[in-house]
Amino acid sequence: MDSLDLQVLNQARAWFAQGRKVWLVTVIETWGSAPRPPGALLCLRDDGLVVGSVSGGCVEDDLIDRVRHGERVDAPSLIAYGVTKEEAARFGLPCGGNLRLVQEPVVDVAWIDEIIERTSRHELVARVLDLHDGRGRVEPAHRSEGFSFDGRVMRAVFGPRWRMLIIGAGQLSRVLAQMALPLDFEVTCCDPREEYHLTWDVPGTHFSRAMPDDVVLEMQLDPHSAVVAVTHDPKLDDMVLLEALKSPAFYVGALGSRSNTAKRKERLALFDLSPGEIGRLHGPIGLDLGSRTPAEIAVSILAEIIAVRNGVTLVQKKQGSAVPVPGNALTGP
Structure with a gap:
């Protein structure tokens, strides 16, 4: 709504x-x-x-x-x-x-x-x-x-017709969650690290201390779901990607540079993911807006998610970025 x-x-x-x-x-x-x-x-x-x-x-x-x-x-x-x-x-x-x-x-x-x-x-x-x-x-x-x-x-x-799962409870995640709520998303943040979950303070969101892959399975991601991994910790981000990329979620993205994204894809290829499933990963995450601050990065991530949700071709990406082939997004609610 x-x-x-x-x-x-x-x-x-x-x-x-x-x-x-x-x-x-x-x-x-x-x-x-x-x-x-x-x-x-x-x-x-x-x-x-x-x-x-x-x-x-x-x-x-x-x-x-x-x-x-x-x-x-x-x-x-x-x-x-x-x-x-x-x-x-x-x-x-x-x-x-x-x-x-x-x-x-x-x-x-x-x-x-x-x-x-x-x-x-x-x-x-x-x-x-x-x-x-x-x-x-x-x-x-x-x-x-x-x-x-x-x-x-x-x-x-x-009511919220879309769901967003954010992995990591840092400053970027808080800003991202605050911006996602008025965009018709029900927001869940997952971070099992105690030093992070104690500072989560975004009203209207869910918080989970469970392991990310367990949360993905529990949520039963559907074509109205988006997954955003922003911990910078491969142990957590990769865990959620292994499950999310096999799900019907319309968007799966992970924070990281182009070189880190390439290394992440190499790691994912060691598991039971097909090239097509790995190719669904949005990375580096977000549109190229010259973003620097957490708020600017959150805007770039949400801009990309909205474009994918609306079936719009992604053209504002950094050269060499992974751009998934269109076809996973819904064109309506």
């Missing part, structure tokens, strides 16, 4: 508790160029205050104007923008883009409470809303699911 959507739900709950009239607006379909994807949320208060975004600003102004002039729906309703070229231009939708939304009044927050409580436990849930009768429910969801709308029933997924 986009961290912005969680902010929207929290704000809707807070405004409702204050006795304000509140509406949620959800993007259900887009055509052409659209700045926000299906499932994106906006919360609208009766005086025109908003949190979240469904278009980047242009459509929001019209929604605010409607509420301020008394157009206040009391049941889930469909709204369409950009049906004609003139209307698309009026609302700033680029390239003739079209946008369909569902606007619904917040009449109780029990379902919001449930989503926030369950996602805080790292559960993945779906909110199902029938637009014909306004009835909704919250139920378990699967990582392969995304937002869906069949013309009557809207199904929105909330």
Whole structure:
């Protein structure tokens, strides 16, 4: 779940508790160029205050104007923008883009409470809303699911749909974990070294003192999983790579120079890994951004992970770096 959507739900709950009239607006379909994807949320208060975004600003102004002039729906309703070229231009939708939304009044927050409580436990849930009768429910969801709308029933997924396993609990790992959380990752850090685990202090993440290869097996890595080995200790990094490279994880990377990466691949070849499995290793890890500080290195690693997750060809790599052949990444949630 986009961290912005969680902010929207929290704000809707807070405004409702204050006795304000509140509406949620959800993007259900887009055509052409659209700045926000299906499932994106906006919360609208009766005086025109908003949190979240469904278009980047242009459509929001019209929604605010409607509420301020008394157009206040009391049941889930469909709204369409950009049906004609003139209307698309009026609302700033680029390239003739079209946008369909569902606007619904917040009449109780029990379902919001449930989503926030369950996602805080790292559960993945779906909110199902029938637009014909306004009835909704919250139920378990699967990582392969995304937002869906069949013309009557809207199904929105909330919670971390991606997992990241970080090996090593140093400064780089802390920054990386902090940045990964709002990018829809459930983060687990693994480091059996006592001098490191005592300093791990990243709220919202899991921590394990088990051996890395055991954690990989326990997590049962799937195509929505990323593994990042950054300890600089071959005894730990290589252990996780031996298991992770055989898994369906969409990304496996390890920190180290080109020469260290070459030596690591030589070591991995001594075990039961095929050349294709070894070739999946991203190393040296991250895109070539000229990174120096832990925060900059974390940005380069996450940029590469996001590119692989989105099926984008990696071109910003240092000459001589190992670049896995495309095909392991998912192109959607």
